[in-house]
Amino acid sequence: MHSDSALELIFTGDPALLEIVRLSLIVSLSAVAIAAFVGIPLGALVALNRFSGREGVIVLLNTLMGLPPVVAGLAVYLLLSRSGPLGSLGLIFTPTAMIIAQTVLVIPIIAALTRQTIEDLWDEYREELTAMNVRVFRRVTTLIWDGRFSLVVTLLAGFGRAAAEVGAIIIVGGNINGYTRTMTTAIALETSKGDLSLAMGLGAVLIAIVIIVNTLAWSVRRAGEKMAG
Amino acid sequence: MRAGASDLPIRFESVSVGTRGVTMLDRITLLIEAGPPTVLIGPNGSGKTTLLRTAMGLVRPTQGRITWGGAEKSPPVQRAIVFQRPAMLRRSVSGNLSYALSTARIPRRTERINELLSMVGLDGLGKRPARRLSGGEQQRLALARALARDPAVLLLDEPTASLDPASTKTIEDIISAIAVSGIKVVIATHDLGEARRIGGEIVLLHHGRVIERAGATEFLNAPKADEAKAFLAGELLV
Amino acid sequence: MTPRGRFFVLIRSLLIVAAIATTLATQTAAQDKSIVVASTTSTQDSGLFGYLLPIFKQKTGIDVKVVAQGTGQALDTARRGDADVVLVHAKAAEEEFVAEGFGVKRYPVMYNDFVLIGPQHDPAGVKGKDIMAALQTIKAKSAPFISRGDRSGTNIAEISFWKDAGIDITKDNGAWYKEIGQGMGAALNTASALNAYVLSDRGTWLAFKNRNELAIVVEGDKRLFNQYGVILVNPAKHPNVRKDLGQQFVDWLVSTEGQDAIGRYKINGQQLFYPNAKDPNA
Numbered sequence: 144m145h146s147d148s149a150l151e152l153i154f155t156g157d158p159a160l161l162e163i164v165r166l167s168l169i170v171s172l173s174a175v176a177i178a179a180f181v182g183i184p185l186g187a188l189v190a191l192n193r194f195s196g197r198e199g200v201i202v203l204l205n206t207l208m209g210l211p212p213v214v215a216g217l218a219v220y221l222l223l224s225r226s227g228p229l230g231s232l233g234l235i236f237t238p239t240a241m242i243i244a245q246t247v248l249v250i251p252i253i254a255a256l257t258r259q260t261i262e263d264l265w266d267e268y269r270e271e272l273t274a275m276n277v278r279v280f281r282r283v284t285t286l287i288w289d290g291r292f293s294l295v296v297t298l299l300a301g302f303g304r305a306a307a308e309v310g311a312i313i314i315v316g317g318n319i320n321g322y323t324r325t326m327t328t329a330i331a332l333e334t335s336k337g338d339l340s341l342a343m344g345l346g347a348v349l350i351a352i353v354i355i356v357n358t359l360a361w362s363v364r365r366a367g368e369k370m371a372g
Numbered sequence: 373m374r375a376g377a378s379d380l381p382i383r384f385e386s387v388s389v390g391t392r393g394v395t396m397l398d399r400i401t402l403l404i405e406a407g408p409p410t411v412l413i414g415p416n417g418s419g420k421t422t423l424l425r426t427a428m429g430l431v432r433p434t435q436g437r438i439t440w441g442g443a444e445k446s447p448p449v450q451r452a453i454v455f456q457r458p459a460m461l462r463r464s465v466s467g468n469l470s471y472a473l474s475t476a477r478i479p480r481r482t483e484r485i486n487e488l489l490s491m492v493g494l495d496g497l498g499k500r501p502a503r504r505l506s507g508g509e510q511q512r513l514a515l516a517r518a519l520a521r522d523p524a525v526l527l528l529d530e531p532t533a534s535l536d537p538a539s540t541k542t543i544e545d546i547i548s549a550i551a552v553s554g555i556k557v558v559i560a561t562h563d564l565g566e567a568r569r570i571g572g573e574i575v576l577l578h579h580g581r582v583i584e585r586a587g588a589t590e591f592l593n594a595p596k597a598d599e600a601k602a603f604l605a606g607e608l609l610v
Numbered sequence: 611m612t613p614r615g616r617f618f619v620l621i622r623s624l625l626i627v628a629a630i631a632t633t634l635a636t637q638t639a640a641q642d643k644s645i646v647v648a649s650t651t652s653t654q655d656s657g658l659f660g661y662l663l664p665i666f667k668q669k670t671g672i673d674v675k676v677v678a679q680g681t682g683q684a685l686d687t688a689r690r691g692d693a694d695v696v697l698v699h700a701k702a703a704e705e706e707f708v709a710e711g712f713g714v715k716r717y718p719v720m721y722n723d724f725v726l727i728g729p730q731h732d733p734a735g736v737k738g739k740d741i742m743a744a745l746q747t748i749k750a751k752s753a754p755f756i757s758r759g760d761r762s763g764t765n766i767a768e769i770s771f772w773k774d775a776g777i778d779i780t781k782d783n784g785a786w787y788k789e790i791g792q793g794m795g796a797a798l799n800t801a802s803a804l805n806a807y808v809l810s811d812r813g814t815w816l817a818f819k820n821r822n823e824l825a826i827v828v829e830g831d832k833r834l835f836n837q838y839g840v841i842l843v844n845p846a847k848h849p850n851v852r853k854d855l856g857q858q859f860v861d862w863l864v865s866t867e868g869q870d871a872i873g874r875y876k877i878n879g880q881q882l883f884y885p886n887a888k889d890p891n892a
Contacts, residue, residue: 225848270430290462
């Protein structure tokens with residue numbers, strides 16, 4: 144995929160461009176899915192339990208939301224490199240490594256925001272749920288369910304972070320043509336090559352995707368508000 | 373009504389509740405038995421809410437002990453409480469009732485839900501988001517939620533305090549019906565008129581202590597303690 | 611939640627993550643006849659790989675995955691065992707790499723040349739054929755100069771040109787000398803924006819689009835030759851190296867077929883790389 148006009152590539156459905164878009168979505172969506180699996184229970188755990196060092200954990204989670212992607216990328220690279228502790232998994236320079244790096248970035252966002260949502264909701268529900276003798280596990284699921292719209296926004300924030308970053312995935316993925324090249328890494332590459340019109344075309348596609356995802360989530364939220372008030 | 377060991381009588385044995393130098397209940401000794409409603413009255417800060425919460429099991433005594441039907445520990449299975457500002461779950465009206473039923477391990481039959489809605493006059497509002505109800509409607513929903521759990525004891529914390537007269541009357545009627553059906557009602561109120569309308573026995577609290585306790589008519593017409601007289605005269609404010 | 615409950619939630623989460631990760635990992639490992647080649651950004655930006663690799667794949671069925679970094683980085687990546695083959699253009703660094711035991715053997719492959727790029731109107735007056743004179747003039751006039759500063763082959767060459775011109779540029783520079791720590795494309799972009807001088811390989815320059823007022827100001831000086839070498843990473847140091855597939859790639863590059871392909875690659879009708887695997891001095 145070289146510099147035919149970016150618009151031409153988009154409208155003719157150039158296969159290389161489609162592959163890049165496909166990979167970007169797979170990497171970021173997978174990262175958000177895994178991060179949600181880990182981050183939502185983690186956030187709920189911290190929200191609902193008192194333990195020594197709790198304040199420190201909350202501050203840490205909030206701070207990690209701003210973890211620089213290149214730092215996360217470097218850390219994951221050192222782990223997955225053949226010379227590193229997990230080298231035998233053979234994951235360096237693969238899409239899986241990119242998913243791992245982005246998951247690391249997104250988990251703190253989801254955990255920290257989930258904690259906030261659940262904690263606020265718990266403040267509101269605590270007495271009623273205690274008076275109704277609701278068992279601990281049920282409490283957690285109730286809070287997560289009743290807080291689902293805020294949690295959707297949280298997942299969105301996580302996706303935004305993953306879809307937009309380039310620093311982590313370029314380090315652990317290597318920006319290999321046709322294999323680990325995503326929209327953001329392709330934009331970085333084309334810009335550095337001076338092919339700005341192609342870079343801008345890719346940028347437009349990226350923004351369009353983010354807008355679509357946001358619109359979908361917004362409609363989900365509105366529908367939910369109608370249903371549950 | 374639930375079979376098995378009962379929560380009644382609720383026995384307070386010299387119960388004190390206080391935090392950080394503030395005493396909310398001061399050596400309360402009280403017996404709440406099956407029968408007509410027990411109405412807690414007293415000025416703001418007298419300990420009515422704390423007493424109700426302690427009776428529910430939400431607050432632990434800092435001194436003394438409390439038993440339910442003789443047991444020192446009793447999960448809130450047979451009793452239910454309606455808070456002054458009840459929290460609505462982010463679900464529909466029916467959803468809230470459904471939740472109350474399922475957490476009480478009672479089958480969530482549609483007929484039962486409709487029955488409960490009828491009891492509190494919320495028929496037809498099943499699908500509405502609970503948070504969109506008016507204040508009075510929310511209070512009635514909270515009441516229905518409490519009833520859904522099939523309690524032997526129903527505790528109510530100033531249920532009509534923030535309501536208009538029409539809603540107040542509706543709720544009082546429901547409460548009286550509940551009392552008649554055999555559920556023990558324990559209700560806190562600052563409204564003397566309400567105390568008279570609901571009837572039963574009256575317990576006057578002041579500064580966390582039980583000042584006087586008597587049948588409603590007796591108390592209202594011929595109070596014994598000085599504070600009681602002052603209260604009835606509207607002069608016991610704090 | 612009880613400590614037990616907490617524990618189970620954590621374990622459950624970790625297991626799910628592990629399961630997904632292993633599935634993905636085995637999928638990627640199972641796929642494939644492929645090798646990872648660590649090379650340089652300038653080689654990639656020239657478009658050579660886009661031309662050569664499909665030919666190689668057609669012949670051998672091997673997928674070549676190119677990770678493009680600066681020369682120093684590429685060699686380090688190989689030292690860590692994260693690449694199977696290395697293709698860079700810094701002979702001294704390559705020989706050191708082999709001497710350290712990380713590479714099996716260095717084969718010369720091709721050369722291209724460097725060109726000095728600058729503003730068309732040449733404010734420092736360095737146009738000509740003599741790179742040493744040009745650099746001396748640039749320093750004397752404090753003309754703005756962009757350096758890659760990233761231990762790449764081009765960067766190493768740049769520094770050695772300054773040295774040959776009698777200047778220890780790492781110590782003896784000023785505000786006019788800007789080190790950006792990035793690849794050739796970025797350096798050209800910066801030079802384009804600042805109307806500065808910059809040393810580039812011809813390949814990247816030919817493919818570069820954002821020229822504004824930049825043009826070639828010095829070329830053809832024999833000293834501007836840029837030799838490429840290819841090395842198989844030593845499987846003795848890193849058993850995971852795909853030595854058979856990697857060796858096929860190395861062999862192909864220096865074979866008649868590969869060398870011819872390299873010579874056929876052109877941008878705008880101009881040949882970029884000159885195959886010289888048979889040159890004993892390369």
